[in-house]
Amino acid sequence: MSQRIAEPYEHYIGGEWTAGESEETFESANPATGETLGQFQRGTDREVERAVATAEEAAAEWRALSYTDRAEYLWEIYHELRDRTDELGEIVTKECGKEIAEGRADVVEAYHMVEWAAGNARHPHGDVVPSEIAAKDASMRRKPRGVVGCITPWNFPVAIPFWHMAVSLVEGNTVVWKPAEQTPWCGQIIAEMFEDTGIPEGVFNMVQGYGDAGEAIVDSPDVDTVLFTGSAEVGHEIAGEIGGEAGKLAACEMGGKNGIVISEEADMDIAVHSAVMSSFKTTGQRCVSAERLIVHEDIYEEFKDRFVEIAEEVSVGDPFEEDTFMGPLADADQVEKVRGYNDLAREESDEVLVDREELSEEEIPAGHEDGLWVGPFVYETEYDSEMRSTQEEAFGPHVALIPYSGEIEAGIAIHNDTDYGLAGAIVSEDYRQINQFRDHAEVGLAYANLPCIGAEIQLPFGGVKASGNGYPSAREVIEAVTERTAWTLNNSKDIQMAQGLSADITTNED
Numbered sequence: 001m002s003q004r005i006a007e008p009y010e011h012y013i014g015g016e017w018t019a020g021e022s023e024e025t026f027e028s029a030n031p032a033t034g035e036t037l038g039q040f041q042r043g044t045d046r047e048v049e050r051a052v053a054t055a056e057e058a059a060a061e062w063r064a065l066s067y068t069d070r071a072e073y074l075w076e077i078y079h080e081l082r083d084r085t086d087e088l089g090e091i092v093t094k095e096c097g098k099e100i101a102e103g104r105a106d107v108v109e110a111y112h113m114v115e116w117a118a119g120n121a122r123h124p125h126g127d128v129v130p131s132e133i134a135a136k137d138a139s140m141r142r143k144p145r146g147v148v149g150c151i152t153p154w155n156f157p158v159a160i161p162f163w164h165m166a167v168s169l170v171e172g173n174t175v176v177w178k179p180a181e182q183t184p185w186c187g188q189i190i191a192e193m194f195e196d197t198g199i200p201e202g203v204f205n206m207v208q209g210y211g212d213a214g215e216a217i218v219d220s221p222d223v224d225t226v227l228f229t230g231s232a233e234v235g236h237e238i239a240g241e242i243g244g245e246a247g248k249l250a251a252c253e254m255g256g257k258n259g260i261v262i263s264e265e266a267d268m269d270i271a272v273h274s275a276v277m278s279s280f281k282t283t284g285q286r287c288v289s290a291e292r293l294i295v296h297e298d299i300y301e302e303f304k305d306r307f308v309e310i311a312e313e314v315s316v317g318d319p320f321e322e323d324t325f326m327g328p329l330a331d332a333d334q335v336e337k338v339r340g341y342n343d344l345a346r347e348e349s350d351e352v353l354v355d356r357e358e359l360s361e362e363e364i365p366a367g368h369e370d371g372l373w374v375g376p377f378v379y380e381t382e383y384d385s386e387m388r389s390t391q392e393e394a395f396g397p398h399v400a401l402i403p404y405s406g407e408i409e410a411g412i413a414i415h416n417d418t419d420y421g422l423a424g425a426i427v428s429e430d431y432r433q434i435n436q437f438r439d440h441a442e443v444g445l446a447y448a449n450l451p452c453i454g455a456e457i458q459l460p461f462g463g464v465k466a467s468g469n470g471y472p473s474a475r476e477v478i479e480a481v482t483e484r485t486a487w488t489l490n491n492s493k494d495i496q497m498a499q500g501l502s503a504d505i506t507t508n509e510d
């Protein structure tokens with residue numbers, strides 16, 4: 001752990017480390033071993049209030065800098081993230097249990113986002129728009145919204161904070177960030193990185209803590225935009241609350257019950273490969289993971305045999321071993337939730353095909369007996385829209401095989417029959433089927449002949465229906481953290497109006 005500051009690790013507010021007023025602390029634990037990684041101060045609404053006040057104070061000075069000057073601080077972070085990718089990747093793996101290549105990829109995704117945001121400081125930020133009136137210059141300009149509150153999840157503990165914060169800061173906002181309570185160590189390191197850049201006091205603030213600290217960010221009248229990535233339950237609450245407050249805005253990225261449609265024209269190698277990646281990578285704990293595989297009846301048996309064979313054998317174990325495919329679940333709540341959905345599927349489905357919920361003793365690596373191990377769970381079922389297990393997100397390695405018959409439209413109809421709409425994929429060699437999916441799948445992220453995970457940051461990341469509230473993150477978060485001004489300048493001494501509107505002023509004398 002960081003040598004710089006003694007435990008319990010503190011909040012970073014107004015350019016200083018502070019214990020805050022609460023005596024309470026919480027700990028971070030390694031989900032693969034149960035080992036304690038560190039003690040952290042638990043923030044309350046008082047720390048959030050201070051952080052928001054200091055962010056407000058810092059706002060004028062920060063927005064007065066040029067885009068490129070603000071971006072300089074982010075370039076520092078970019079280099080630090082690159083130089084320390086291996087070290088930080090290990091911390092990600094220790095704290096949230098992702099296997100080591102995924103731990104590193106989290107950091108790589110973070111510096112890609114920082115690179116995009118800092119590079120974007122030199123790109124055009126508006127449009128020159130022709131006016132109906134030749135003498136008028138019209139353009140669109142962007143302004144920072146002010147204080148941005150960021151609430152981030154544990155499954156991408158380095159990447160997602162930078163989806164939120166990199167663009168927000170370069171655009172001229174100040175931030176108050178609450179990392180997930182499961183991954184405060186990643187939060188600590190990121191805060192230290194910001195401190196090292198010498199960013200002006202109060203521009204970046206971090207408060208460690210639980211949902212009540214997040215709630216204080218949402219409730220604060222001085223937070224202009226709330227960025228949230230996490231569960232649908234919390235996201236909808238935030239969107240609902242903020243939707244009713246004039247002048248405030250929430251951009252919420254939530255979960256999914258993502259599906260892959262595998263048609264009778266699928267290349268079977270691609271189908272099996274994409275499905276295994278989508279369902280089990282990150283132990284099913286991506287919001288884009290697939291929990292429904294919708295397979296045409298003509299190829300169903302072949303697909304099932306091949307998918308089940310791999311699901312039985314896919315390696316679950318020490319996330320630090322390079323040949324591990326799946327690490328543990330992230331925390332005890334996750335274990336309870338996934339087991340609960342496995343139980344539900346046992347009751348509701350036609351047949352359980354793979355049940356590795358309890359790993360055998362010899363599968364559990366030595367020294368990892370206290371790890372949160374839950375292996376793949378695969379079940380098959382005729383489609384029934386009333387089933388909860390095929391409608392609700394388990395957020396784990398829990399997946400349904402659902403046969404469909406007839407045309408591709410029938411597969412797509414099952415695919416769309418969910419409240420959610422985050423990510424989805426089609427596997428087919430027939431371009432007409434692919435285009436049908438492209439045009440009719442109700443998702444924000446769509447793939448063909450690929451897994452439905454692994455989006456790149458230069459694309460908008462976001463869902464439709466219950467998966468998002470219309471402001472995608474990654475690149476497109478710019479819409480949520482800036483205000484646009486439609487700016488029109490008259491180059492003439494005469495005032496002329498568009499739409500044929502008269503500019504004449506008539507009086508009683510006329």
Ligand code: UN1
Nearest residue numbers: 155286287288453454455
């Ligand atoms: C998430 O699923 O919680 O698209 C984020 C991906 C990653 C981000 C996932 N770039 O899989």
